[in-house]
Amino acid sequence: MSSGVEADIALDAAVVLTLGMNRLLGRGAGWAGRGAEALAAAAAARAEARAAELAEAGSADAAVQAVLDRLARLAALAETRAKTGADVELPAPLEPAGQSPDELRAWCAATDAAMDAAERALSEHVAAQVAAHVFGAAAEGLRTDLGAPAAPDAPAADARGVQEALERVLARLLPDVAEDDRRAVAEAARLAAEAATPEEAEGVLTEVRLRIQDANGRTRDERERAAAAEAAARAEDERRYVLDSVTEAFTDLGYEVHGGFETLTADAGELVLTRGGWPDHSVRMRVEGGGQVRAAMTRTAPAESEDDRRLDVEREREWCAAFEAARDRLAGAGIGSAVTWRLDPGVRELPVAAEKRQTGPRATPRERHRERGR
Template sequence: MSSGVEADIVLDAAVVLTLGMNRALGRASGLAGRGAQALAERAAGRAEARGRRLAEVRDLERALREVVERNARIRALAELGADDLPAPLVPGEDDAAADLTAWCAETDAKLDAAETALSRKIAAELGTRIFTAESLTTDTTTRTPDNGPARTTETASTAQPELDEALGRVLARLLPDATDEDRRSVVEAARLLAETGGSQDAETVLTEVRLRVQAANENARSRREQVRQERERQDALEQAEAERQYVLSQVTRAFEDLGYEVQQSFETLTADNGSLVLSKGDWPDHSVRMRLDGDAKLRAKMIRETPVLDENDRRVDVEREQEWCDAFEQARERLEDAGIGSDVTWRLAPGVERLPVRAEARHTGTRAARARARERRPGQ
């Protein structure tokens, strides 16, 4: 390679899963060491052992995500006022995927029971609000349109218990996270039962209550889905950032081990997206700008810190390029051991193109460079 190189970055599955476990736990843990062990087995060439370990890591990472979801549901139901909730689980270093999965299954049953009990509790509260306003089916007669004689309908003693029971079943289907607005809509429909004059009218009102409960539940499920999608989107962003930080840290370590000084670049507004500057003590006139882009592509460019003054400078450029080329290949091997594959998609041989000069130096040069040039010229 010469002044530039581009390489596609691919993370090993063990790295991806390990980073996911760390995020799911919210902290570093011995659990993540299982992913590191899979990488070690990979580097040692133990394919069969790596396959088993990687499958274990994958199952564990999936189980941890399931635990996180159950913990979130426990917190949500607690905020809604549910009782008899299980305690959230904090996974430990010795937990196996099978143990975590079993806890999730047991917890699901408890959460379903708690949610059902909460729905019944809410239904009772709604019933109180409905019946406090006015009793159901208290009027046992209806009037004809011409205000003629009243005709007797079902008596309250026979109709009301059936209506109360039917209404209770309908209200109990209302999801506990329905909004106050949706609950008011259900209550308003249910109160119409007090104005019905017969079983047919009551069934019509009950149907309307059912429809409003269904609408309220659809709204609640829609909100749940929106929250889930947003959580997945945020999770993907956080995973991508964790992977980016991992690559940058390993790139920094690899080149520091090779004798380079690695610093974050602050020359552009997008430096926080993964820009690094590599330099060496015996490189007074050269540096490498390296950047990890969002498309998992690593781009590096060697530049001159001072303008080229003579052919000797060009000879030094080629030497530095060759040195950088050799170092990059060594770094790729180190990154491979850390689970970071790199597929070089573009590069040039040393000396094919002139090195670019840093913008400030290109226009103004430097006092040191001019002094160095004078020292090289005979008679001066």
């Protein structure tokens, strides 16, 4: 073991699943509860089939992430269906607990096809709504302008042809475009409904196509931004889980843990570990966003004697034993670790921390002024 160490860490697929389901559904029962059951099942299986689990770990992690991505898309489609009032069937959400990676991948493949079909059906529903609205409005406007019903010899066949062409074009509009974009497309579609000649109608249909392309482009960009934001939020949930688990593990081992969530950034979180009998030593631990833990023991002041250096080695050995014990506890919480670098106790002098940790309450500016005046 070592007083300085780096270790790669990875969350078990069951933990990723549980955190992801909690994020999608809130911290309640249902899928999130079943995700917790999957975590417990994985922990029980670990002792019996660790080698097989490790061989499958990468595959399982990827499959779980794929399931979470599709569940998020499914939720978005359900929201769009509710907004448009469409009677469109959506695939049933998966209850992932107990599913193998192959079963998860099979569900993803089947669900992709079903969601694509549902999105097309939603687009067709929106297209029919818009076309019916604009043609109804155009016909009503014509009757109002003339003060009489439309003439029986009106070119109904031409109108039907324009409406059918318009519906085909409108069916390309993604169902979740923003309201402003939908309104802009509808305005252009209304001009097509009011066109006096086939040539004029075709020219307006071209404008409708262009507006749909622009609207779809913005919608796809927004989807990508939302997916990136969701991935970042999911990663932060995982970082927080690791920090919380590390904090709990070392607290149970008798350490005081400082920092944590207060020092959590987008890329890392830093912890400072101390013990009651360690007035001159502490351990600084950094949890990197990319899945790595770095830790090193430090001194509050330089070692000045051989006794100080012997004490350093003793503290380093204590820390080494605690780190191994913490790794076992973290494994039980679904956080695997593989040491990639270590420095044995006593190999080099301990570095001095840049700042001495303040153990008492921080003095206010007024209190510090009074102290200087004494």
